[in-house]
Amino acid sequence: MATDTPSSALPPPAPRSPARVLLPQVLPALVVGVLASLLFLGIEWISEEFEHVLWHTLPDALGIGGFSSLWMIVMLTATGIAVGLVVWKMPGHAGPDPSSTGLGGSPMAPAVLPGLLIAATLTLAGGVSLGPENPIIAANVALAYWLGSKALPVVPGALWVALASAATIGALFGTPVAAALVISEALTRQPDGQGSLWDRIFAPLVAAGAGAMTTTLLAHPTFDMSLPPLTDPGWGDLLASMIIATAAALFGLLCCYGLPYVHRAFKRLRHPMLMIPAGGLILGLLGALGGQLTLFKGLEQVKVLSENIGAYSSGELAKMAVVKLAALLIAASCGFVGGRIFPAVFIGVAFGLFVQALVTEVHPAVAISSGVLGVLLATTRQGWVSLFVAAVLASSPAMLGLLCLASLPAWLVVTGRPELELDESGASLH
Known part of the structure; x- marks a missing residue:
């Protein structure tokens, strides 16, 4: 009687414990999180110091406002x-056309x-009028992928990309929650993998937490608008x-619909030394029209608006919204490197605030948070991040239920419409 058991009759090997799979990912995730935050903070510090020189020290020395x-x-x-000049002369030309890039993407070569x-x-x-998120995420993804693949070649490259993306989003917002929402939304667009959702986002969430805590401890960021x-x-x-969220979404869609046409107009100039300076000139004219609050990425300027509710007329607020929308469209079209959030x-x-100035019975928290929700849904198509x-x-737990319901008609307005991103041929993504 045979004692050997055919291999086909053997039970499958017992799967490894999820904890044994996840625990080795903790240290790489922590390292990526801290380093991603440090790169973000370093670029922010350098840009702020340079901004002070350009907009305060130099004009004061020249006696110009x-x-x-x-x-x-x-x-x-x-x-x-x-x-x-940087786009023209530097190796890699500062990466792909910014109008065709979003949050994340394939790792770039280190030389870029x-x-x-x-x-x-x-x-x-x-x-x-652009933020730091797109280039910082791209840089951290490239560095994590390149260094991680050399240090731990057995780790899949996709994990380094996920860790760097999550870490940078956590650093940008000062909390890992935003990163978890972005990752979970991205996973719904991919074929189902093995393990629960929390198994799949465990390491990215560690990286996001490390990035967020590093930013919080070193820079103390706040989104509190009082x-x-x-x-x-x-x-x-x-x-x-x-109503406000839906109207704001329609307003934000103007930028999305205009992107391919404005981008095409700049492309006719054919050279970055013509395209980007022309865009800069138009942005300068828009800044002169809209005032200093319509310059820069907008985070500090938002706090000025919120601290002075009632100080601006509805006409002034409408002008700032229109000018900033036009500035974002121009900056995203002509080749400047930056994010749009x-x-x-x-x-x-x-x-x-424009709506609130017209209808003063609307609560400021309702007006501001609903306006932001609508515009972000239109320009990012990231539902969870927008919420x-x-x-x-709003800094008000009572607002969360309102915003969840308000996002539904606004989403019906934006879904399937052109996005604020182009494909390689210059056509709008949908």
């Missing part, structure tokens, strides 16, 4: 020339990163939130 119309036009045009980071720093310091809290929302607040937040705040940012700005 730092935010005079002339200086805004000169500085934005000069920033366009400087970024154009110096040009990318220099262009991003100049963009931030020069007053261009808005009066909404403690007892009613039906009127819900109706106002739904923070300028979109400013547009949403200005739009919400998260809007809720954080």
Whole structure:
């Protein structure tokens, strides 16, 4: 009688314990999280120091107002020339066309990163209406993928990409929650893998937490706008939130629909030393029209608006919203390197305050958070992140239910519409 058991009859090997799989990922995730945050903070510090020189020290030395119309036009045009030189001459040309890149993407070659980071720093310091998120995420993804693949070649490259993306988002917002929301939303677009959702986002969440805590401990960021809290929302607040979010989404879509046409117009100039300086000149003219609050990425300027509710007329707020929307469209089209989330937040705040100035019965927290929700849904198509940012700005737990309901009609408006991103042929993504 045979004693050997055919291999086909053997039971499958017992799967490894999830904890034994996840625990080795903790140390790499912590390292990536801390380093990603340090790179972000370093670029932010350099750009802020350079911004102070360009917009305060230099004009004061020349006896010119730092935010005079002339200086805004000169500085934005000069920033366009400087970024154009980087895109033209640096290896890798500061990465792919910014109008065709979103959050994340495939890792770039390390040789591209110096040009990318220099262009991003100049963009931030020069007053261009773009934020740091896209180039910082791209740089951290490239570095984590390159260094991680050399240090631990057995680790899949996709894990390094996920860790770096999550870490940078955590650092940008000062909390790992935003990163968890982005990752979970991205996973729904991929074929189902093995393990639970929390198994799949465990290591990225560690990296996001490390990035967020590093930023918090070193820079103490805050999104607190000191808005009066909404403690007892009613039906009127819900109706106002739904109307404002939907109207803001329609307003934000104007930028998405305009992107391929404006991008095509700049492409006709055929050279970065023509495209980007021309964009800088237009941004300077827009800054002279809209005022200094419409310059830069918009985070500090949002706090100025929220601290002075009632100080601006509806006409002034409408002008700022329109000018910032146009500035974001130009900056995203002509070749400047940067992200779109923070300028979109400013547009949403200005739009919400415009509505509140017209209808003073609308609570400021409802107006601002709903405006931000609508514009972010239109310009990012990131539903969870849009809800998260809007809720954080409101700083009122009672607003969360209103915003969840308000996001539904706004999403119906934006879904399937052109996005604020182009494909390689210059056509809108949908």
